[in-house]
Amino acid sequence: MxxxxxxxxxxxxxxxxxxxxxxxxxxxxxxxxxxxxxxxxxxxxxxxxxxxxxxxxxxxxxxxxxxxxxxxxxxxxxxxxxxxxxxxxxxxxxxxxxKGASVTLAVPVNFINEEESPGLKRGGVLNVVRHELELTCPADDIPSEITVELDGLEVGDSIHISQVKLPDGVASAIDDRDFTIAGVVAPSALKRDDAEEEEEGVEGEEGEEVAADEVPTTSQGDGSEGGEEES
Incomplete structure (x- = not known):
């Protein structure tokens, strides 16, 4: 509180x-x-x-x-x-x-246990979509923050509001969708490396196709021209 x-x-x-x-x-x-x-x-x-x-x-x-x-x-x-x-x-x-009223307000999010995320340990980046959550809660029991754990998150994983444990009596003011709070994404350097590797692979395949097209076909002459010259 x-x-x-x-x-x-x-x-x-x-x-x-x-x-x-x-x-x-x-x-x-x-x-x-x-x-x-x-x-x-x-x-x-x-x-x-x-x-x-x-x-x-x-x-x-x-x-x-x-x-x-x-x-x-x-x-x-x-x-x-x-x-x-x-x-x-x-x-x-x-x-x-x-007395007994409820209020809707923005409550900050605190992310913990980054060291327990395999994706972050391998160089992934935490992409925070929402730094605050719109919550409806009792006016006399407003949480100071909402804690979100990052344990076990791999690159490509996301955290949605349905996965967050809210205090008793507290609910999300947005109840029509399971929105994303944060996710672990690959670092830009890794994305560039993957893109370069993919591009190199495509270029290699194209080079092989060109080389195959450039192989000369062998044709055998019938010797008719040579016979005519001798005559």
């Missing part, structure tokens, strides 16, 4: 672009909490505290406990808007999470 993050917040009394700009000059970031069949709640956050959580690398797939005065609200970050020049956070959207 991913660690629950915490943030202190204050109710945003004023709305509008002018008020938001004033907050940012004071080191505050406007935000809003919506969902759970309740009215949207405008708030503002401390920019430094928010930046610390953003730098954890898993802010967008973690449940955040927002402390607003004496109240606490569990919410999931849904969107962060950044300044196009300085990358400072400009606004944050939070989805309010009720």
């Amino acid at each position: 991913s660690d629950q993050l915490t943030l202190s917040a204050e109710v945003r009394e004023r709305a509008g672009k002018g008020a938001s700009r004033a907050m940012r000059r004071e080191g505050r970031v406007p935000a809003v909490i919506y969902g759970d069949k309740k009215d949207p709640e405008p708030i503002h956050l401390n920019e430094r505290e928010l930046m610390k959580l953003l730098h954890t690398g898993h802010f967008m797939n973690s449940l955040v406990s927002l402390t607003i005065g004496k109240d606490k609200t569990n919410a999931l970050p849904k969107d962060v808007q950044f300044h196009p020049v300085n990358d400072r956070p400009m606004h944050v959207d939070f989805l309010r999470i009720g």
Whole structure:
């Protein structure tokens, strides 16, 4: 389960672009909490505290406990808007999470046991198709990552979502196909060598055919021309 993050917040009394700009000059970031069949709640956050959580690398797939005065609200970050020049956070959207709710979000994949893959040991390359998986899981039990084992994989083998053991209560949000997560492919150098060998083999066969075509046929003269000259 991913660690629950915490943030202190204050109710945003004023709305509008002018008020938001004033907050940012004071080191505050406007935000809003919506969902759970309740009215949207405008708030503002401390920019430094928010930046610390953003730098954890898993802010967008973690449940955040927002402390607003004496109240606490569990919410999931849904969107962060950044300044196009300085990358400072400009606004944050939070989805309010009720008790017993489920959420759909991207969870990172962690590949392990590369040394147990015969294909990788022989020089194969791990081709990762999906670095994250879209999963539906309980809001209070979000996995921090999904572990995928590479044991026994040969060159040409692939791992599909059906082969991955997901935690209890967690399911793939994509349920209409058995999609590929990763596979072991031959290195480009090996592919080039195989292609060159195949090309050389074809050229050798063509050379043999040409040589066979160039063999002269032996014809025996009837000597008639020679007899005429002697006469």
